[in-house]
Amino acid sequence: MVCITNVRLLLARHGLSPRKNLGQNFLIDEHVLQKIMNAASPGAGDCVLEIGPGLGALTRGLVDAADKVLAVELDKGMVDFLSVEFNEQIRSQTLEIIHNDILKADLLTLVGPYRHMRLKVVANLPYYITTPVIMRLLECGLPFESHTVMIQKEVAQRITAVPGTKDYGALTLAIAYHAAAEIVANVPVNAFVPRPEVDSAVIRLTMHSRPLVSADKDSLFRIIHAAFAQRRKTLVNALFSAGMGESKEHLSDTLIKCGLRPDIRGEALDIHAFARLAEALQGGRACLHL
Numbered sequence: 001m002v003c004i005t006n007v008r009l010l011l012a013r014h015g016l017s018p019r020k021n022l023g024q025n026f027l028i029d030e031h032v033l034q035k036i037m038n039a040a041s042p043g044a045g046d047c048v049l050e051i052g053p054g055l056g057a058l059t060r061g062l063v064d065a066a067d068k069v070l071a072v073e074l075d076k077g078m079v080d081f082l083s084v085e086f087n088e089q090i091r092s093q094t095l096e097i098i099h100n101d102i103l104k105a106d107l108l109t110l111v112g113p114y115r116h117m118r119l120k121v122v123a124n125l126p127y128y129i130t131t132p133v134i135m136r137l138l139e140c141g142l143p144f145e146s147h148t149v150m151i152q153k154e155v156a157q158r159i160t161a162v163p164g165t166k167d168y169g170a171l172t173l174a175i176a177y178h179a180a181a182e183i184v185a186n187v188p189v190n191a192f193v194p195r196p197e198v199d200s201a202v203i204r205l206t207m208h209s210r211p212l213v214s215a216d217k218d219s220l221f222r223i224i225h226a227a228f229a230q231r232r233k234t235l236v237n238a239l240f241s242a243g244m245g246e247s248k249e250h251l252s253d254t255l256i257k258c259g260l261r262p263d264i265r266g267e268a269l270d271i272h273a274f275a276r277l278a279e280a281l282q283g284g285r286a287c288l289h290l
Contacts, residue, residue, distance in 0.1 A: 007193050010055060016077045024075070026054055027124060027150070029191035032202070033057055039184040039204045040122045040148040042066040047114035049144075051102050051123035051133065056082055058122060063089045068114055072098045072105060102133055107140045121147040127196075130155050131171065138178040138205070147179070147205040156183050156201035163270050170228045174221070176271050177212055179205035213275035220278040227266025227274075235266045244281065254280050 007026055010016075027033060036058060042048050042065040053059045053071040055078070062069045063086070073079050079099045089095040098110065111119060121144055125133055130151045137147055151159075160181045161167035175181050187200040213220070226242035227235055236251045245251035252262035258276045260269070269277070 007055065010081075014077070014081050016081060019075060024054065024126075025192040025194060025196045027057055027187075027191060028193050029187070032185055032187050032191050033061065035185040036122065036148055036150070036202055037061050037065070039202060040120055040146065042120060042122075045118055047111070047117040047119055049111055049119070049121045049123075051121065051149075052125065053082060053097075054078055054124065056085055058124070059086065059095070062122060063095045066120075067094070067117065069095045070098060070110060070114075071095060072100055072102050072110075074099075074101050103129060103136065107136075107142060111142050115143060119144045121149065123147070124150040127152045127155075127198075134205075135174065138175070138207075144207055146207060148184070148202065149205070150187065150200055150202050153186065153199040153201040156203045159203060163268055165267075168267055169231070170221075170224050173224050173271050173274065175205065177217075177220075179207045181205050213271055215275035215278040216282065219282055220275060223278050223281070224266070224274055227269070231265065231267055233265070234263050235260075235269070236262060238266060 007028055040048070040062075042062050044067060046066040047068040047070065048062050048066045050059060050062060050069055050071040053073050059069065059071055059082070069089075071082065073082065076099060079097055082097050083090065086095050086097070090097065098105070119142060121137055123133070134147070134149065134151075137144065155171075158167045158169060158171050159175050160183055161169070161172045182204055183201050184204050185202040187202060189195040189197070189199060191200075211217070222242075223239065223244070226244065227238050230238045230241060233241070235255065236245075236248050239245055239251055240248050245254070254277065255262050255264065258273065258280050260273060260277070
């Protein structure tokens with residue numbers, strides 16, 4: 001295990017301290033670090049986009065295993081620290097430290113030159129930007145193979161939820177459209193310095209080669225968002241309240257044609273059922289990519 005005292009000494013030596021406004025919590029548990037490495041599985045031929053390297057606990061393992069690491073860090077103090085700590089790897093061009101905000105960085109310019117390599121993401125995300133960062137990465141158009149990210153446990157449970165559960169919702173389906181999600185490690189608060197207020201989890205998103213269903217994306221997610229905006233309503237009532245369908249009777253008939261009960265709620269549908277419904281409401285037929 002990485003010693004807590006060592007982390008504090010490192011910070012003090014470089015005049016640094018955890019910045020609460022950036023959601024900085026430094027991982028000190030060696031076992032968790034190894035689980036992240038195992039899940040990401042960096043290797044020869046890989047280019048890894050690391051988000052939030054902090055003090056470089058993961059960075060060292062990544063640069064030892066992958067051919068290229070692009071580490072994006074918002075905190076200038078951490079950038080300066082990493083530039084000294086990893087001077088040799090930077091000079092050998094194995095590692096590039098980028099001082100930028102991952103929500104503002106031009107990902108195509110940053111990662112595009114390495115798209116001939118296997119692209120992977122490894123990240124310890126501040127809780128307050130988890131969803132926007134993940135969705136930006138999934139929708140940026142770069143052929144990432146996988147995303148291994150540390151996030152709030154509650155969000156991880158929502159991402160990996162199954163139909164019919166309280167955690168299942170629009171976020172679950174937005175991720176499922178792009179990738180298969182699994183929790184690879186649960187991380188308690190005592191694995192960090194300073195301790196966060198809630199538990200964390202590491203998830204791995206393995207990208208589909210193409211979207212999981214072929215229904216028109218805008219139509220599909222218009223229905224999904226309507227279904228979960230008022231999740232206690234039946235799907236017919238939720239969709240009709242959102243201005244969809246000619247009438248409730250029309251919506252009920254459409255659900256029946258899709259093999260669904262007319263009194264069903266949106267939380268009971270998986271993405272394939274939502275895709276069938278989206279195509280049916282457009283007068284078409286959903287095709288599944290198997």
